[in-house]
Amino acid sequence: MTEPSSPLDQQLWDFVYGYDAAYDRAAQQAGLSAAQACLLDQLTGGSSTMGELATALLCDASNVTQLVARLESRGLVTREPDPADRRVKRVSITPAGRREHRAVHRAFAFPAESVDRLTAGEQQLLSRLLAKMRRPGGS
């Protein structure tokens, strides 16, 4: 009685599994963990505080401290006290960090490859379906 999951559920699982594995490999190819790559990605839009990073990455602040420490020791991010509130640390990505981030992005071919197998119309359709699945408030 282990309800055998619909084929669609299985397809979703497989897709996510492949997506995750591909991201891991892409990050690792740049000498980063997936978590480190995610953190760098957060910073490409501008500097953040430690707390903002913790919120974005859905994890503890002390975890961010360590992630940033490792990235900082490799010169991929900088961590400076905010002049306006000296409790706050502003974390920014360095040019070297940006290079690593781009390397990960380039190596992460999975989504582009997947999407490229669809026609433009199918891509639009997929986008619509994803949007509808996401919304908690129905269509």
Place this chain on the structure above:
Amino acid sequence: MTEPSSPLDQQLWDFVYGYDAAYDRAAQQAGLSAAQACLLDQLTGGSSTMGELATALLCDASNVTQLVARLESRGLVTREPDPADRRVKRVSITPAGRREHRAVHRAFAFPAESVDRLTAGEQQLLSRLLAKMRRPGGS
């Protein structure tokens, strides 16, 4: 020049992110890690050897040794030498393990909820798109 990724890429990322987070929470609610839940899932189809599990989970055999050890110590799986080849250990899920696995499955509402926001026709369409994205050999 950090090519701003298409909206569809972002949607895929968000979907996978939500999927992963939901699975983690579902597993944790049953006192399991995601890796442990995946391992149990592999065993619901019948017993496996350590090596088969390592292949299925895309990880090192020694990692499986530890995962199985923890699950075994909690009575969720058993590990017995294969009578035909005593190098091989056959890992099987116990009734208690099956209960935990079902608990995770029940708590993992994300895919069902997402898919349920689509009509039957849309679900079929999504299935077709996923299949087409997966295939390395084009349509």
Place this chain on the structure above:
DNA sequence: CCAGATTACTTGAGTGGCTCATGGATCCGT
């Protein structure tokens, strides 16, 4: 203006997941 609560981050201890290198046991071909 200043004591106390609050905020933002760090530190330390502990758990797990993961890998690599190594080792022991078993199996198989010659």
Place this chain on the structure above:
DNA sequence: ACGGATCCATGAGCCACTCAAGTAATCTGG
């Protein structure tokens, strides 16, 4: 029966993650 291959376990080590406690800066009320 010997030697190589196979399957798994063990140990060391890294990283991600969490929780509890600590420090420093800021805010707040009397």
